[in-house]
Amino acid sequence: MASLSEDPSLETYAPEAPVTGLRKINTSLQDKLPKPYMARAMAAVDKYHPSGTEGKDSKGMSVLQQHVSFFDRNKDGIVYPWETFQGCRAIGLNLFISFAAAILINLALSYSTLTGWIPSPLLPIYVKNIHKSKHGSDSDTYDTEGRFEPSKFEEIFSKYAITNPDALTLDELNTMLRSNRNLNDFMGWIFSLSEWQLLYYIAKDEQGLLHREAVRGVYDGSLFEQLEKKRA
Ligand code: HEM
Numbered sequence: 001m002a003s004l005s006e007d008p009s010l011e012t013y014a015p016e017a018p019v020t021g022l023r024k025i026n027t028s029l030q031d032k033l034p035k036p037y038m039a040r041a042m043a044a045v046d047k048y049h050p051s052g053t054e055g056k057d058s059k060g061m062s063v064l065q066q067h068v069s070f071f072d073r074n075k076d077g078i079v080y081p082w083e084t085f086q087g088c089r090a091i092g093l094n095l096f097i098s099f100a101a102a103i104l105i106n107l108a109l110s111y112s113t114l115t116g117w118i119p120s121p122l123l124p125i126y127v128k129n130i131h132k133s134k135h136g137s138d139s140d141t142y143d144t145e146g147r148f149e150p151s152k153f154e155e156i157f158s159k160y161a162i163t164n165p166d167a168l169t170l171d172e173l174n175t176m177l178r179s180n181r182n183l184n185d186f187m188g189w190i191f192s193l194s195e196w197q198l199l200y201y202i203a204k205d206e207q208g209l210l211h212r213e214a215v216r217g218v219y220d221g222s223l224f225e226q227l228e229k230k231r232a
């Protein structure tokens with residue numbers, strides 16, 4: 001492993017921790033993207049899109065809120081299970097998967113987004129509080145407040161996209177999921193697995209590759225909008 005610089009404090013590889021050599025960090029992201037360490041509140045930026053998705057109106061929402069807002073079909077700030085279902089249908093998922101996704105997602109996420117402590121049988125997900133639904137064992141690309149962390153997004157590819165620098169094979173995706181697991185975080189493992197498998201299912205290309213652009217697009221929800229347009 002070549003040394004990054006004469007200064008060992010800038011090294012990203014520790015010989016005694018071989019995993020740091022296997023899973024690489026992009027050490028020059030700042031050459032292509034200003035302030036890559038700074039989480040962006042409203043734009044899913046990367047080195048190819050330093051201003052985020054062209055033409056996308058954030059409507060003042062965080063990147064995580066934009067991800068979820070696609071499913072708020074009537075834009076009243078609440079995602080009910082039937083809206084999750086309609087959103088899933090709109091991006092081309094079949095009846096069975098859409099039904100299962102609607103029940104499971106709203107069951108899993110509703111409660112933590114409510115303002116009070118009484119659960120609602122209608123399983124509403126409040127877009128305003130969606131950051132409270134964050135779980136562990138994820139990529140950390142959304143920060144705790146629902147912003148988008150460009151350096152974390154970049155790590156998905158610098159660490160795991162070995163065969164093609166801007167896409168993940170199914171094997172590489174599974175390696176990432178295994179690697180992201182936090183200790184004993186069984187719920188987080190299941191959530192992450194479901195999110196990424198679903199993404200792979202809707203966005204892989206003919207060769208089975210999950211492209212960087214599809215992944216970036218899922219974060220700000222623009223992928224969902226594209227899939228809906230393509231079907232219409
Ligand atoms: C086809 C539909 C969907 C797909 C493919 C999908 C995919 C994803 C992916 C890939 C992530 C990023 C996880 C990571 O960074 O490791 C994510 C995060 C998240 N999604 Fe979705 N999602 C979908 C629908 C929804 C819906 C309907 C909601 C709620 C209404 C939702 C709420 C969230 C939340 C709260 C997070 C943040 C979780 C975290 O990273 O801790 N998603 N989703």
Ligand SMILES: [Ca+2]
Pocket residue numbers: 072073074075076077078079080083
């Ligand atoms: Ca709604």
